[in-house]
Amino acid sequence: MKHSPHLARLIEALRVLPGVGPKSAQRMAFHLLQEGRPGARALGDALQAALTSVRRCQRCRMLTEDTLCIICAATQRDASLLCAVESPADVVAIESSGSYRGRYFVLMGHLSPLDGIGPEELGVRELEAILTEGGVRELILATNSTVEGEATAHFLSDLATRRGIRASRIAQGVPVGGELEYVDGGTLAHALAGRQSL
């Protein structure tokens, strides 16, 4: 069925959202234009404001509207630990684990030569500048456990060790609370290889 032009345009535009296909986009558009009108207006304004003001932290490339993000600006964080992650969502995930008090560096992706994403796009130049400054004692590589994530971690670990900085990779293994029966073979192999004495 053919929608009226502005409605069709809204449905098409909503598909920019991750995980939203034509059907959900239509459902969202109808909702926004029916009972969701006040919220839709708020969404439009929030989107406008965020697009104008949110940029990247000058130091760690996290999304923020200030020059430095809240973590880089905090004086009580351990500046000798730097944790490289692929995305801002990873920062949020690690922060909510409550187990890390160092700083971050957000790559905004992983090495992917076929997509034209090389070291330059991941801000490696900025990362090198931080490592060269001298305050960092350890670079923790918390990229995803994928082929590209591993390749990126290896590439970055070279940068650190070349400067005499320790590079470490987060552990791979069985998730806490996970039952062995349902864990895939690759993960089990890593869990066995990475076993620790008690």
Add this chain to the structure above:
Amino acid sequence: MKHSPHLARLIEALRVLPGVGPKSAQRMAFHLLQEGRPGARALGDALQAALTSVRRCQRCRMLTEDTLCIICAATQRDASLLCAVESPADVVAIESSGSYRGRYFVLMGHLSPLDGIGPEELGVRELEAILTEGGVRELILATNSTVEGEATAHFLSDLATRRGIRASRIAQGVPVGGELEYVDGGTLAHALAGRQSL
């Protein structure tokens, strides 16, 4: 983790979308502010344009930016058939079945006294006006197969029969391609009760 104010506002605003919880909202916000920026701008503009221009069809209450929606404006549709549905998405679903050539009336909900949704909110006054005009021969009740949908259908069928217009309800039964084994009891009961001679 505390997000910067504009980012937090965008995440909160995205939750107006149906089926979007805090986690997806965060994922959407990060996407919109990273690689999705051009799309985000387009979304903001489309939302603005739709909110300003999209209203309800004066006749059938479908969402449209014209006075009459594309279906009410079409001269080749059968004006003697009127199909009452709960939402614009239902119009789209019936249209894509390609099996209906009449017109629609979009209730924008169902009777729900506890939520303050009575006949007035469902546009029953407008529906009565259409029925009184005289062109409609049959009112097809295609509200959802829920308790509220059934109640609404019964209420509307009274309006039609009181004016000597035939009221019908879409058939309930086994979905086409469905295996009996996996069909729930209520549906099977309806399928049996509504059996037709061959």
